[in-house]
Amino acid sequence: MKSFVRFIVYSNIFVAFCVLGLSISSEILLDTANYKLSQFVFFATLFTYNFQRIVRLSKTRGHARKDWFNKNKLAVFSLIVISAIMSGYSFFDFKTNTQFLIVFSGVISVLYPFGLREIPFSKIFIISLVWTISTMLLLVLENNIPFDSNILFHLLSRFLFIFSITIPFDIRDLKFDDKKLKTIPIIIGESRAKLLAVLALLIAEALYVIQYWLNQILLQHLIGIIILFLITSFVIMKSSEKKSDFYYSICVESMSLLLYLILGISTLML
Secondary structure (H helix, E strand, C coil), rough: CHHHHHHHHCCCCCHHHHHHEEEEEHHHCCCCCCCCHHHHHHHHHHHHHHHHHHHHHHCCCCHHHHHHHHHCHHHHHHHHHHHHHHHHHHHCCHHHHHHHHHHHHHHHHHHHHCCCCCCHHHHHHHHHHHHHHHHHHHHHHCCCCCCCCCHHHHHHHCCCHHHHHHHHHEEEEEECCCHHHCCCCHEEEEHHHHHHHHHHHHHHHHHHHHHCCCCCCCHHHHHHHHHHHHEEEEEEHHCCCCCCCCCCCCCCCHHHHHHHHHHHHHHHHH
16 A cells, blocks of 8 residues: 555656646636546646656655656656657647647746756746646636636635645755755745745635625635635644655645545535
């Protein structure tokens, strides 16, 4: 079981499912669906994360993931090839505007391990931007959803949610990241970084309350989101540099999947 969990996490299959969960959550919130886009998001995430991991691990020493990768190169490269084929196949079925946005976020993702992440303060904003594009904005464009205040609030809230759950990963990486990276925990410290993450969740929650007041989201969804944010805040506050990698890769990462599960359950209550 331990080996299986390690494979799912280290091969980035789990994070791909988490991004898929966020993408499907957007379908629930926006009352629309696009299965081909969800499929693309899953395989594109699987490709991007494994590609980035290979580049980053080649520059790292004494990392548990590097030892695992050296023993499972065939499996990882197989996943890269399969995910590249599957995402590439879906890409040509999308509208031109969607394709342009995919290329834009794809270029950022590819350049990320080649120095883009080393630009001071850029790391967390790049991740939050790309995840927001992948899990919501692509759906808005592909399904021709009018860009109004409702969509703007959803995008801002999604960005803030991803921002908040990314900060714990920066805390985890304190022992690996170069101080020149100037990540939020390096600049303001671990405790203040966690408070900033919770503050981001509170702002996102306030935006959802405004949306409910404007009749843009359902009460069941608002209650579900508030419950999810409370759980996420607890998980964030419990994070520390001393926690194991699996705490972040499973507990923190799974908040994205939990959002989908909570929204799905709240929808069934309608």
